[in-house]
Amino acid sequence: MKLKMLLAGLTLASTVALGAGPQLSVAPGLQFGATKYDSIDNFSFNLLGAENQSMSGFDLSLIxxxxxxxxxxxxxxxxxxFEAFRVAGDMTGVSLALWNDVGGNLNGGTIGIVNTTRGNATFNLGGVNYVEGKAMVQLGFVNYSQSVGGxxxxxxxxxxxxxxxxVGFVNYAANGILPVLPIINFRKSF
Structure with a gap:
């Protein structure tokens, strides 16, 4: 009995110290292999969703x-x-979901109907792309970024x-050759 308790304690301690994973999640709060306070270091499979502290690896979700x-x-x-994928911090990598929401910087890409980033973003492909910082490439129906570097x-x-x-039907740039132009717009000193 003492040996089982010792092994269980060592397993728990190594999970906390080294990060949890892999994870199987039925829904947020009903997760096996990790809790919402754990970091995943390899793989997570989510049926109806999951919540974790951080994630490094491949994350596969159904809805x-x-x-x-x-x-x-x-x-x-x-x-x-059909999923909302939310990262409170920075994201490095690629995500394909209905809505991708990154609270920090995006170094990689998001593909979805709606993509929102509160920091800088490398690549967005979607219906609506919104970046509060600087965007490098935005491809979509409606694109907004505080600053565009590409x-x-x-x-x-x-x-x-x-x-x-x-390049688009309506292009607005406060510092563009003209503030609003159809088809193409670029900055004044391009």
């Missing part, structure tokens, strides 16, 4: 809600696409600070 309270490094795939390609493109090019 639902996926929350990472810290940073995410790796790949995320919502198999049926390309916005969509039906409607908008930015305050354009350091690249906009």
């Amino acid at each position: 639902g809600y996926r929350q990472i309270n810290g940073n995410f490094n790796g790949g995320h795939l919502a198999v049926f696409g 390309l916005q390609f969509g039906f409607v493109n908008a930015t305050q600070n354009l350091e690249g090019i906009q």
